[in-house]
Amino acid sequence: MQENPVVYLVGAGPGDPELLTAKALRLINEADVIVYDRLVSPRIMDLAPSGTPKINVGKQPKLHPVPQEEINQLLVSLAHDGRRVVRLKGGDPFLFGRGSEEAAYLRQHNVAFEVVPGVTSASACAAAVGIPLTHRGLSNGVRYVTGHCCDTSDLDLDWRGLADPATTLVLYMGKANIPQISIKLIANGLSETTPVAAICNGTRPEQRHIVSTLGEISGATSTADFKGPVLFIVGRVVELADILGVAAPEIRPASPLKERRRA
Ligand SMILES: C[S@@+](CC[C@H](N)C(=O)[O-])C[C@H]1O[C@@H](n2cnc3c(N)ncnc32)[C@H](O)[C@@H]1O
Incomplete structure (x- = not known):
């Protein structure tokens, strides 16, 4: 217990416990209570002391067990009880993590907070499969975009601006909308043969x-029947997975759709 209420908005990274920051690990060990999301991996939760209370407020797409307003109130009330609260989120709390909404609510209620960044899934997933997000001559920039907008089916994005072959596009939360996303990108000028990794x-x-193309990624994703969070990387940098990826070449199927498991 402490005199000054404080909430730590902590990024847990993409799942591998070794990608947790040293600060995140220290705060997890010192917490009086941990409030965590669905995307925080069980292996990271296992690092928390067994006696620390852990509150699961995890959301799933289209199924929000604890409404955001209640999560906000919970954080304030735990802090007002004098507890050191760790609010643990997948990846980085300020990247598609609603960390800023929680921070604003805490500020409004005069609760001190600190944001502890985490490794976002874009850089972690890209590195894990041998894709650099930029590469001289292939991509001169990278954009992180949501593939899911406010529970409406139509994505309202700047498709013309996004359909730029000189940059890399990383799509978070795009699994359900990948058919619509690929059609829009092609209609706005990206080639059907643009490489895509999921x-x-x-x-x-x-x-x-899997590694596929913009024209085929929708069918390839549905065949792959992924269970779990999926990140899409669109752009020429995906070609480099062939030489920088860790999967041994002999395990690749001959079809244009290449599926790989972690080595
Ligand atoms: C609500 S966003 C949270 C993003 C998180 N704050 C971050 O910085 O990575 C959830 C999306 O992140 C991506 N994601 C998070 N962890 C992932 C992982 N381990 N593998 C693949 N995608 C992941 C998926 O696109 C998922 O739908």
């Missing part, structure tokens, strides 16, 4: 990924 459960023991 990485499921990146950095976890059950990691799987």
